[in-house]
Amino acid sequence: MTDSKYFTTTKKGEIFELKAELNSDKKEKKKEAVKKVIASMTVGKDVSALFPDVVNCMQTDNLELKKLVYLYLMNYAKSQPDMAIMAVNTFVKDCEDLNPLIRALAVRTMGCIRVDKITEYLCEPLRKCLKDEDPYVRKTAAVCVAKLHDINAQLVEDQGFLDTLKDLISDSNPMVVANAVAALSEIAESHPNSNLLDLNPQTINKLLTALNECTEWGQIFILDCLASYLPRDDRESQSICERVTPRLSHANSAVVLSAVKVLMKFMEMLPKDLDYYGTLLKKLAPPLVTLLSAEPELQYVALRNINLIVQKRPEILKHEMKVFFVKYNDPIYVKLEKLDIMIRLASQANIAQVLAELKEYATEVDVDFVRKAVRAIGRCAIKVEQSAERCVSTLLDLIQTKVNYVVQEAIVVIKDIFRKYPNKYESVIATLCENLDSLDEPEARAAMIWIVGEYAERIDNADELLESFLEGFHDESTQVQLQLLTAIVKLFLKKPTETQELVQQVLSLATQDSDNPDLRDRGYIYWRLLSTDPVAAKEVVLAEKPLISEETDLIEPTLLEELICHIGTLASVYHKPPSAFVEGSRGVQHKRLPPRAGSGESTESPDVGQSGPSEAPPAVIPSQGDLLGDLLNLDLAPPTATVPSVQPSMQMGAMDLLGGGLDSLVCSSPAMGAGLGAAPAAMPASLGSAPAVGGGLGDLFDLGGGVGMPTGSYVAPKTVWLLAMKAKGLEISGTFARRGGIIQMDLSLTNKAMSVMTDFAIQFNRNSFGLAPAGPLQVLTPLSPNQTIDVSLPLSTSGPVMKMEPLNNLQVAVKNNIDVFYFSCQYPLSLLFVEDGKMDRQVFLATWKDIPNDNEAQFQIKDIHLNSDVASNKLQGSNIFTIAKRTVEGQDMLYQSVKLTNGIWVLAEMRIQTGNPNYTWMCWRRPHVRECVSQNDSPVIS
């Protein structure tokens, strides 16, 4: 006789039948009926119509029947709130029962009835139960507070239950402590700013004591709570670590991982030379390895977390490579994660083993896995230079298998290897070309085309190969089309004689027959580039590409730090900060690792104290999230992402050429009559970002008047960009200068913290003109407290481009041994005026006439007492060249040209009236350029 009989009554009229049975006099029959009702409920049938009848069965001494009715109530009270009130009295009575089990059961059930009207009646019984003599009742009541808070938060606060709950943290019974912590943590989640879990050394001590004695689940809550505490010093940190380490041997993997979190976080505070630090590192490895022998679901979560741990502290698992070797019957999600970690752990010492494994995987059945394995071989080649040769030969072996997707994947990664080690492995190109026909995936085709274009001079039949692709041009996907276009242009530049026809063909296909704007635009760019200045085209298209970086998908350090604080949570599984995806008002509660012992911050900001780790980081740059993303893209641009397109900076540069300089050239192109004929006249007017000139004329004049600075450009005095307060003691002030054609960023770094700073590095976000450091930040000696050093950082303009608002805004990240800091600054546009900005008179004249009126702008520069010649010389120092001068009615008119680093020309007319200290400067170009010119160049002229 089993319960399955309850499932069989699905006939019509069942509800009536049940109703009759529920109202039966016989106890036994009643119970059976309630069981049937519950069974129906569990499979999702609606039995809410029986509410009054079931509630009538509540007044009983039979514990099982009581429980069953409670179960029913919890499910349906919400839909029948008026009826639910009938049950209140029984609850209140049960809360005073002699049997603690009944009391606990009642308080538990009450909290689950999610009806507003009932909650008021709940408060009194709950208050009593929170102070019950029996710990079992107390711990149940603690959870009930969280339930009630979920229903009516205001009520809980008004009734003072939160304080009672806080008191329970000091309860004598460890289970009560654990539940109180759990309840408070849950409540705190919906109140990110409330200081509910007010942790101080005393409560920490209580928690640590309870940790040893409570259940495994309680341990998880307590450990998670501990993780949000910020110890006062390294000694306290060490003592907590010591008391937490035994949890690493717990059978429950969630306890283990929570303990790992606490240790990973607190060990940040321990000095690295401490013996204990080394011991702790050693202790962390075995439990992590053990997690990998558990069930696959646990393994998955563990692996996602290990991925973070390996990035933060690779030393922990560096000898454990073998446990990440894939078993053929691992679920696919485990396999892929293991593969990822294998690559992260790959080093010169173990690369042979890893490669042998990867090769083995590449012959497995699962296509996704095989692909990733092949890709992994490429990543190994890029990461461990010594292994590159072996990786390439392994890849060649795999290509010999002729398995279609293996070959395609191998070609994609070989392309990346070429990017990393140019001119080293080109001997394999022949083998690759053999497989041309079997490639049917866009990514592989694009990669192959890239290779052919890049090495066109070494492939005898490059033109034939590319031509064969060209036949089906319109059926190809965009990335292949773009790649083909670029490759053929490269080919043309390398072998102009034989391929003229081919390049014409592809250009017309791209510009005339395609409706893809990206393709069309790129086609136009090349077309104009080739038609106006083949030499420049060569420089742009065949520019030397930067090497791709070794680690392609590392997590950005601040995000990594935050994720380390969230080990074991969903955030760690998704590798996203919790604010990115968890619902509810968790808000911007970024967690951060504590500062290392003895670093500036601990002494500097005592008031941060307890709440430190949960405090939001100083908002240096408002859109920090975006910035992080951008920075991430910037230095880690994964080879896979940039694969299909030409290397980005070049592409963007070319866009700007189109937007700015070219269009002026085009305007005059009939006169020049360049090779390939005039490009179509329809100009995408707002392409790309164009810069501005003009604002700072004021300052330059002033300066020039007093100090003799005939040939140098104007340099603004240094301003403070990063306040020490916001950057843990590092103050940065700086300015920009153009010296001898090189843009330089002059920085003064001042250490206002207590400890020595080292390991400086700098990084720019993408910006309007592609400014990027041309070399590393040269801070060779450690910066001791109160010391200031001046550094000049040469900048190049070949970085990635993104339009900024305002145009000359530059977002900078500076890293040192303590942290990464962000600030933004604005550079004077005159920085970008190049030395060869002198336009030919004829060209100037022709262009000047073609300028539409609405491209014009006027500015007044006031209070300048210079005559036109002096002004002209002054401006020339800043690379603003006077092309012609006219004098009309006592007014000197200077015609000037300026060329920006990205090739945009700005033409200007300056009127100087003798005796009138005000200059009128008219300049034209694109609208936003103008604005910026005006703002920025005031200081240049003056």
Added chain:
Amino acid sequence: MIHSLFLVNASGDIFLEKHWKSVVSRSVCDYFFEALERATEPENVPPVIPTPHHFLINVLRHRIYFVAVIQSEVPPLFVIEFLHRVVDTFQDYFGVCSEAAIKDNVVVVYELLEEMLDNGFPLATESNILKELIKPPTILRTVVNTITGSTNVGEQLPTGQLSVVPWRRTGVKYTNNEAYFDVVEEIDAIIDKSGSTITAEIQGVIDACVKLTGMPDLTLSFMNPRLLDDVSFHPCVRFKRWEAERILSFIPPDGNFRLLSYHVSSQNLVAIPVYVKHNISFREGSSQGRFELTLGPKQTMGKAVESVLVSSQLPRGVLNANLSPSQGTYTFDPVTKLLSWDVGKINPQKLPSLKGSVSLQTGASKPDENPTINIQFKIQQLAISGLKVNRLDMYGEKYKPFKGIKYMTKAGKFQVRT
């Protein structure tokens, strides 16, 4: 915390749902079904699935998906561990954890789930305590209940829940006092083509069945405790004592429990007890392939290798296999391409072998992948790591218990690549 639980059977039907907070519509499982559809194999469903408002965390056990629904940030391992505990409890209560068993005992299931979790917080997950609260169904009790009208819900406060030893119930009484310990080791290994070991590790556990009256305090010591450097203990074990003296000291739970599990990974300690000689080859252009396997024992410390079962997933191109085993029986499923050979015991004098040919689709190119061979075996009375229990002592009680220790070695994931 955990919001809801859905149980989904192999054919994709929700057959039970339980909500600990407000009711979550079962349509949330659609996201799970989507993932299920995408997965090539049932076990390839990703464990954590995001949906717009919830997260679904699932485990697959006994061909049932246990899908937990959570809404806020909850440690996924916590959820997965809890789900495992639910599975274990069902198995403990009903003997098997199957859809039929759960449906047969749906009321008990519901009562159990209600006891195990309160508002998403784990409440009572120890089998000992649950059994005090809700008595497991037995045929006898069902009959008695129907006659007398009594219930299987305990009337008493589960006393153990409050004591310092929450895992043990009080007032335990046995006429025969006995304590058995099984040391079971599983070898996970990957052996490459040439027979050399790529990885090998041992997962060991000590499972105990302790039926002792009163509050016994046990100590267990080992001959070679240094083997155990990576261990996880049952909460009853006193960790300090282990740290200091390498002795297991504990008050045991009543009945069956896992005292500790350990992990031996240093290569030189892991002996590989069997070897495989294989010759599997497919020729280009031929519709026949050769298949030869020979098994033999090595490093078994003189113990017999028993219950040997060899299985291998042959390439998709294989149509059929025509093989002859020197002992045991073999089967080949032409649909799943799974070859399995039940070898039995390995006789070192006459090594078992499986030889013959496999036929391939005519005209098809030769398979790219080489089949991996999976081996299962058992070796009685041997812990392959060499772990040995020295002695077991009991304090706190006066009687003399009967003690027994058994060793066994099994293959875990033991794979040979060809």
